[in-house]
Amino acid sequence: MSAATPPALTRKDFQTDQDVRWCPGCGDYSILAAIQKTFPELGIPREKFAIVSGIGCSSRFPYYMNTYGFHTIHGRPFPVATGLKAAQPDLHVWVVTGDGDALSIGGNHLMHTLRRNVDLRILLFNNRIYGLTKGQYSPTSELGKKTRSTPSGSIDPPVHPIRFALGCGATFIARSIDREPKHMVEVFHRAAKHRGSAFVELYQNCNIFNDGAFQLFTEKDTKAHHVLPLAHGEPLVFGREHEYAVVHEGFQLRVVKSADVGDDRIVRHDEHGPLAYLHALTELEDDPDHPVSAIGVLRAVDAPVWDELLHAQVESAIERQGPGDLQALLTGTDTWTV
Amino acid sequence: MSAATPPALTRKDFQTDQDVRWCPGCGDYSILAAIQKTFPELGIPREKFAIVSGIGCSSRFPYYMNTYGFHTIHGRPFPVATGLKAAQPDLHVWVVTGDGDALSIGGNHLMHTLRRNVDLRILLFNNRIYGLTKGQYSPTSELGKKTRSTPSGSIDPPVHPIRFALGCGATFIARSIDREPKHMVEVFHRAAKHRGSAFVELYQNCNIFNDGAFQLFTEKDTKAHHVLPLAHGEPLVFGREHEYAVVHEGFQLRVVKSADVGDDRIVRHDEHGPLAYLHALTELEDDPDHPVSAIGVLRAVDAPVWDELLHAQVESAIERQGPGDLQALLTGTDTWTV
Amino acid sequence: MDLPKRGALPSPESQTMHDIRREPAPPEIRDSLIIRFAGDSGDGMQLTGSRFTETAALAGNDVATFPDFPAEIRAPAGTIAGVSGFQLHFAGRDITTPGDRPDVLVAMNPAALRKNLADLPAGATIMVDDGQFTARNLQRAGFPGNPLEDGTLDQWKVIPVPLAKLASDATEEIAELTPRERERTRNFFALGLTFWMYTHSPEPTAAWIRRKFGEDSALGRANLQALQKGYDYGVTTEVFAHRVEVPRAELPQGTWRNITGNLATAYGFAAAAQLAERPLVFGSYPITPASDILHTLSRLKNFNVRTIQAEDEIAAICAAIGAAWGGAIGITSSSGPGIALKGEAMGLALMVELPLIVINVQRGGPSTGLPTKTEQSDLLQAIHGRHGESPMAVLAPSGPGDAFEMAIEAVRIATKYMTPVLFLSDGYIANSSEPWQIPDVSTLPSLAVPTAAEGEEPFLPYARDPDTLARPWATPGTPGLEHRVGGLEKADGTGHISYDPANHEHMVALREDKIRRIAQDIPPLEVHGETDADTLVIGWGSTRGAIHGACERLRRSGHRIAHAHLRHLNPLPANTGETLARYRRVLVPELNRGQLSRILRSEFLVPAVSLSQVRGLPFRVTELAERIAHALEDA
Amino acid sequence: MDLPKRGALPSPESQTMHDIRREPAPPEIRDSLIIRFAGDSGDGMQLTGSRFTETAALAGNDVATFPDFPAEIRAPAGTIAGVSGFQLHFAGRDITTPGDRPDVLVAMNPAALRKNLADLPAGATIMVDDGQFTARNLQRAGFPGNPLEDGTLDQWKVIPVPLAKLASDATEEIAELTPRERERTRNFFALGLTFWMYTHSPEPTAAWIRRKFGEDSALGRANLQALQKGYDYGVTTEVFAHRVEVPRAELPQGTWRNITGNLATAYGFAAAAQLAERPLVFGSYPITPASDILHTLSRLKNFNVRTIQAEDEIAAICAAIGAAWGGAIGITSSSGPGIALKGEAMGLALMVELPLIVINVQRGGPSTGLPTKTEQSDLLQAIHGRHGESPMAVLAPSGPGDAFEMAIEAVRIATKYMTPVLFLSDGYIANSSEPWQIPDVSTLPSLAVPTAAEGEEPFLPYARDPDTLARPWATPGTPGLEHRVGGLEKADGTGHISYDPANHEHMVALREDKIRRIAQDIPPLEVHGETDADTLVIGWGSTRGAIHGACERLRRSGHRIAHAHLRHLNPLPANTGETLARYRRVLVPELNRGQLSRILRSEFLVPAVSLSQVRGLPFRVTELAERIAHALEDA
Ligand SMILES: Cc1ncc(C[n+]2csc(CCOP(=O)(O)OP(=O)(O)O)c2C)c(N)n1
Ligand SMILES: Cc1ncc(C[n+]2csc(CCOP(=O)(O)OP(=O)(O)O)c2C)c(N)n1
Ligand code: SF4
Numbered sequence A, B: 001m002s003a004a005t006p007p008a009l010t011r012k013d014f015q016t017d018q019d020v021r022w023c024p025g026c027g028d029y030s031i032l033a034a035i036q037k038t039f040p041e042l043g044i045p046r047e048k049f050a051i052v053s054g055i056g057c058s059s060r061f062p063y064y065m066n067t068y069g070f071h072t073i074h075g076r077p078f079p080v081a082t083g084l085k086a087a088q089p090d091l092h093v094w095v096v097t098g099d100g101d102a103l104s105i106g107g108n109h110l111m112h113t114l115r116r117n118v119d120l121r122i123l124l125f126n127n128r129i130y131g132l133t134k135g136q137y138s139p140t141s142e143l144g145k146k147t148r149s150t151p152s153g154s155i156d157p158p159v160h161p162i163r164f165a166l167g168c169g170a171t172f173i174a175r176s177i178d179r180e181p182k183h184m185v186e187v188f189h190r191a192a193k194h195r196g197s198a199f200v201e202l203y204q205n206c207n208i209f210n211d212g213a214f215q216l217f218t219e220k221d222t223k224a225h226h227v228l229p230l231a232h233g234e235p236l237v238f239g240r241e242h243e244y245a246v247v248h249e250g251f252q253l254r255v256v257k258s259a260d261v262g263d264d265r266i267v268r269h270d271e272h273g274p275l276a277y278l279h280a281l282t283e284l285e286d287d288p289d290h291p292v293s294a295i296g297v298l299r300a301v302d303a304p305v306w307d308e309l310l311h312a313q314v315e316s317a318i319e320r321q322g323p324g325d326l327q328a329l330l331t332g333t334d335t336w337t338v
Numbered sequence C, D: 001m002d003l004p005k006r007g008a009l010p011s012p013e014s015q016t017m018h019d020i021r022r023e024p025a026p027p028e029i030r031d032s033l034i035i036r037f038a039g040d041s042g043d044g045m046q047l048t049g050s051r052f053t054e055t056a057a058l059a060g061n062d063v064a065t066f067p068d069f070p071a072e073i074r075a076p077a078g079t080i081a082g083v084s085g086f087q088l089h090f091a092g093r094d095i096t097t098p099g100d101r102p103d104v105l106v107a108m109n110p111a112a113l114r115k116n117l118a119d120l121p122a123g124a125t126i127m128v129d130d131g132q133f134t135a136r137n138l139q140r141a142g143f144p145g146n147p148l149e150d151g152t153l154d155q156w157k158v159i160p161v162p163l164a165k166l167a168s169d170a171t172e173e174i175a176e177l178t179p180r181e182r183e184r185t186r187n188f189f190a191l192g193l194t195f196w197m198y199t200h201s202p203e204p205t206a207a208w209i210r211r212k213f214g215e216d217s218a219l220g221r222a223n224l225q226a227l228q229k230g231y232d233y234g235v236t237t238e239v240f241a242h243r244v245e246v247p248r249a250e251l252p253q254g255t256w257r258n259i260t261g262n263l264a265t266a267y268g269f270a271a272a273a274q275l276a277e278r279p280l281v282f283g284s285y286p287i288t289p290a291s292d293i294l295h296t297l298s299r300l301k302n303f304n305v306r307t308i309q310a311e312d313e314i315a316a317i318c319a320a321i322g323a324a325w326g327g328a329i330g331i332t333s334s335s336g337p338g339i340a341l342k343g344e345a346m347g348l349a350l351m352v353e354l355p356l357i358v359i360n361v362q363r364g365g366p367s368t369g370l371p372t373k374t375e376q377s378d379l380l381q382a383i384h385g386r387h388g389e390s391p392m393a394v395l396a397p398s399g400p401g402d403a404f405e406m407a408i409e410a411v412r413i414a415t416k417y418m419t420p421v422l423f424l425s426d427g428y429i430a431n432s433s434e435p436w437q438i439p440d441v442s443t444l445p446s447l448a449v450p451t452a453a454e455g456e457e458p459f460l461p462y463a464r465d466p467d468t469l470a471r472p473w474a475t476p477g478t479p480g481l482e483h484r485v486g487g488l489e490k491a492d493g494t495g496h497i498s499y500d501p502a503n504h505e506h507m508v509a510l511r512e513d514k515i516r517r518i519a520q521d522i523p524p525l526e527v528h529g530e531t532d533a534d535t536l537v538i539g540w541g542s543t544r545g546a547i548h549g550a551c552e553r554l555r556r557s558g559h560r561i562a563h564a565h566l567r568h569l570n571p572l573p574a575n576t577g578e579t580l581a582r583y584r585r586v587l588v589p590e591l592n593r594g595q596l597s598r599i600l601r602s603e604f605l606v607p608a609v610s611l612s613q614v615r616g617l618p619f620r621v622t623e624l625a626e627r628i629a630h631a632l633e634d635a
């Protein structure tokens, strides 16, 4: 590990010579571009980055980044990344995963990674479909969705990635959209800075098998009405002219016309707010007449970081007991000599 | 399946000739007794019950119930039970699991079972420890807990079973305590009646490896101060003399002296309330000075039931297309005759 | 449907195509032909190949196909990595493989040409869309210059056709489509043209387009138009005056269709469940190349098929086990990585002695390996890949059509012996196709096995059928049969937990014996070829066609060689040992590093010699024949 | 610590026990003795047995132990199912097994007596707590009457001692304890008494109690008191006038301790990581009988050991893989059901060629099976239990102490060849113990292997060492070595994804070759026994002691028989084939249904004969000797 200031890096430094093999038009491209923009801005030497992914279209990501990369197996990037941090505490590890990878086969690992607060940035490319295996429904697909494996419509209500992350006690939760490059970069910067697990859901379009899944939130004429950008301490307002505002009612949040309420009634976003507030925020999506998705950093709280605690226990043991004396260990207390 | 009214069953009908092999004093005994009391009261023929468990002390449960029983493998009772319901829709299936079984190795299956709303009653015996493997920490063990596998204290913040269930979209969530036989029976009756996944957390004492984990909520002199019994529509009050009440503040709930607030300020329990309310309810446990655990039915909402939808799709296909004509299927559209 | 007249468009009422053909010169008759379509993943090559296959089959040819596509959904357009291919062998005689080297290559772009060139024998025909040979595409494909011009292709017969341009022109009148969309009909144009060249009728494909896209949709009309114009292009253009006709093959009498292995597998299990008079519960998790079984079964709901796309492979098999306990035919399917995850649960199924079916559509391994390629490298895993002594029955179909029959066989064994069964298909069987004689359903055997019913005695869940050693299948819901099962060792009879050493020894032996007894209940191993042969070539699974072809070829050149093919791998047919003993040499060609050969050596102490190929591809008949011949010289 | 004088309490300053013994009659000298302690799971039998073992070892006996406990934490008190046992063989000569049938049984209650009776040879000594023979306890144990009175025990020498009563009396003065707690010190009372009977000193146990409970704690004092009073009871009671002494064994010179296999395994890997100068990252999920390795390693934090109790076995192995990629010694451990879950990830480790260690402490299978019993039934799974062609190195220690050495060997092979290694221990090795000569750490070999460093050339993550075929171990964090790995087939050299058939064939062969080359780098198979033997008995793993004992016995009775024992199972030592070929007969005793014998048959075409036992228990020397003798007659 070199102590000198690293030379400034550029986007090019992070590109590889491998052909990018996503379908033309896939949302994955813009996410890759946003990461390639973010990484050189972080002031971290290239060799300190490691990207760990599972299996899926999205999980091809490491091949296109000239960092250390590990394309593991389906659903398991989380424990691999955890082990890597256990070996090398000062790496900057990013996990790239899909809705199937992270929430179907890998759901348990995601849960435990989040509750442990392992120091990882987790980018979940949510396209609400299985891309790589050609179009089966995923755990985030809508109820009733017709896919190759559900010709009569899916009968599984979807899991909500952010509610799930909240239920697991995640300390950093954010969301962005493949079609919002600047917003993505901002969110990635925030994620990079978080100590512990930074969970980022990315709405990602799979134009081959689930085109337009997030249309409401990406199309010019609708997005302003349906996307609520969050900023800590700022009021919850949105719309092209900030014509919508969010107010608090009982245990719920409600979207109203900004014109109809005074500024003081508008809820201000609080990244450290109670779980209940964040749940209410996600429930805005459920309004059938006017679904609203919050983007940005929903939650960011400080908490002990798993791998720091792990290494601290080792260090404190060495401090207290001295570095392990193998001969003494093997000898133990009850011996005899022949 | 017999159409006649089944003869009234008694507790004895549900007992087996197998020696019950839990440690003397284990909380599992009283849960078993409560189930043996509940089952005959449900008016369901004995052969319609199936109990499916994973692996753990608690998962020995099926051997002690004279119903159909399947002691499966660690963490997997959920999909086994799901498959059983797919085969036999009208069975009354109970899953018995432990905190390790359901939340460590089986966490993903639990998540998907809950979000699908499979028609199962799920009893999670939470003793905050691995009993069967002799005392390692479990996912519900407190941070810093010293166990055989964490001699310097655990570094994993625990997962909260009820918050997790909420995050997974569970439609029925309840909690009871091994030391409250009557309360357990009530909760089991409610769970039995729920359509879909009924998730019940049971505080269970492992007197060998984690004695007194729930002491605050079970001991004569403390329990009234720390246990909040819920009843739908009723005010949130507790204490020996109902001296405590719960009021609503921002997105949070707060415990106050009943004497200090008017009745109208006391929150009334709502089993169909928003997620945010339920989250707030669980946050009462986090008050270091006065932790309060709610018991009873936290949530009970109506939602489509996975196995009903599954069978409905089959039936509707048969209705629309007629029962499958194998010869026609095999023949297909493009054939030739030699 | 009866066989349409070769090369003539029948004109049913619904016929929308006009017939502008003049009478062509009589075609050259050829015994068989191998054609390969290749293009970008997005070019519809699999569809094009399937349509040609269907048509050839309808025309009475024997056919065998080999689709070969990349792991990426759509690798960058124009690159080698993105090339998708479909090879088809059609013949006027019984054939068993998709053929080694194509007589004809249809290449939609430079990459497709470059990737497939090495496989083409000198003199082969190459049809290319020369409009795609732009500087950019050539570079992407890695050609230094333009092969159409620089002599690279001198040894082949090249027919350049500006397919995209022609297709676009052909569909000009369909105003709803963008030019790009019109160009994309070029695969149908190419198809029409090849139909002309090989004297096949475009009508089955026209009917298919009408069914698939609707007669009036813009896309439907465009595709029909492109197909017809492609055909017409053949009729009117001098270049194509030389046509080739492959006569009908002499297939056994009956009604035939073309079928892929995955489809036959799905149909076979759906049929088996019907024959067993039980619902089919299918728990699966998508994975290449097994997913199509899930897709197919999920459409068979009115056959009382209940499909579950589980959260992972473990949940999938556990759901199937739960269903089997509940009296259904419980099936799970996967491929390599997913099968690896199912090992623990397979152990549970065999401890509780339930009739679970596990389908493994093998692919190239280890690890994620080569997801879209074929391999036979999971045999030893199937037999030994669980902890503890855990014998399971293992079957393997020997081709696409055989998958139907073996699926029924799998359910028969599973339910009769109350044992889990592993069904070893592979990527080649899964996606390739062959003509299949449609069985008369009324002649299929009943697979109904009794469900246990309440008796006088206390119910013993581990009582035994004296012949099969099966325990009773007692379904939850049945009064009086309440019982408990689980993964701990069971006392024989009662099924109670037992840690008794003698009982454990007994149960381990019993589970082994149960599988061994199946050997008496399956067909003996048959040997094909000279009775005076001194060499036996023995294989299993999808290599049957290639081994058969190679042996035929060698016999024709005077080698005394016989062929036997295993479809039951555990237990082996009862006469396997004595059969092997009759030969001086035993050769075992496999798409792995000698897994069956290890089994034969250890079971029968015969010096079986492995002929191994692990390239992600099926054997080529000629290469295999050479390797066998070589082995014969060696020993 | 030097050897204390036999049977005398040394009196160091800290000594709190007063010595009231008169000089006893000289003891009978016996070559060896087998003692079994048995009682309820809650009675502390494992602890009692371990203390006796430790003491005998300290006294210079050779020892071998066999703990045997139920799967339940605490089955109902007083039942057969709840009986926990600990057998100890201590001898004045080199012994290799815990012995077949106990000379002495200490039974804490009727169930313990009943469960163990069948194992006792006539004339054996039985010490029972007759205070426990109440009607209720007798009924729970399933005795029709009271065996102490009805003649059931006539063929044995029964010594009834009211242990609970005596222990309670002995500790009366310790007022802090309830009567029940005082009674529970009876195991120390029994221990004290047996120390007297077998002329062992109670002092090491007294020291242990002081360390463990604290000298001043009520429990500490009570246990010390019970121990001393038990010893004194022997001194003063006529019944025990006859004592037995087992002299010191001639162990090789050096410093010795007693060690269990799980402890030796944990220490071995901790040592190996130190020798490799890398941190050890240990990912595991608790499971019997492997958990103690996790427990031990979690206490070695100051050895730079980082333990992770993962959420399941898959996460555990994946964490170890991630750690290995990160340059640590990545290790995971489990038993049957958990190992089954790790198959897919093992495939990943071998595709990315990382030095992962997988410890399998085998137990009775299949499925949940017999969790606390021993078995060798995962060998074929270890070798073949993954999808695709996925060769891994497989090692097996041959006893508790050997686990230390083989752990170091496993890390040596893994890091030198960059390959995953499977370490096959079993429940018997795990929990049993033997004297172990403490190695001089300074003589242990360095295992440091170079980490790749930035060079001139572009870095090739799949470049090869020409001898070992290892690829470089390039650790994330190192400038200039950025690279990508993954489970898809890799191009040799660059490590890029490759679907090229020739590359795949090459890589499959290369991965096989890499494992094969290890054979040149491991000790040859050694044969013990007559050079003119015509029969070779060959085994592997934990059965070494029993096979050795059986062969010795047979040689003494004139059989021409040799013994070889495998610790490397894949690859086999280079001379295995030629060794086998030297014998007319090859017999393979295994605690499974013949798994090694299958391997030997298939590899070398020798008619190896399996001598199988699958009872959840180790071989007994006498029985095994009989079976071998029988096999010799047969052939
Ligand atoms: C163990 C295992 N099971 C299944 C698969 C097949 N598989 C590969 S990717 C994938 C799902 C992909 O979906 P997602 O994670 O949403 O990623 P996307 O392709 O949509 O980016 C599946 C099922 C596999 N490779 N390994
Ligand atoms: C695949 C697998 N991994 C591990 C085990 C070992 N094991 C058995 S039970 C258990 C955990 C028990 O804890 P919990 O579920 O909380 O049940 P409890 O015993 O506390 O009731 C473990 C790790 C196993 N049987 N199978
Ligand atoms: S299939 Fe979908 S997710 Fe995958 S690369 Fe193509 S567009 Fe992207």
Ligand code: SF4
Residues within 6 Å of the ligand: B021, B022, B023, B025, B026, B027, B028, B057, B058, B127, B131, B132, B205, B206, B207, B208, B209, D073, D074
């Ligand atoms: S170990 Fe704990 S949970 Fe298990 S039976 Fe004993 S007291 Fe109950």
Ligand SMILES: [Mg+2]
Residues within 6 Å of the ligand: A056, A098, A099, A100, A125, A126, A127, A128, A129, A130, A131, A138
């Ligand atoms: Mg996806």
Ligand SMILES: [Mg+2]
Residues within 6 Å of the ligand: B056, B098, B099, B100, B125, B126, B127, B128, B129, B130, B131, B138
């Ligand atoms: Mg527990």
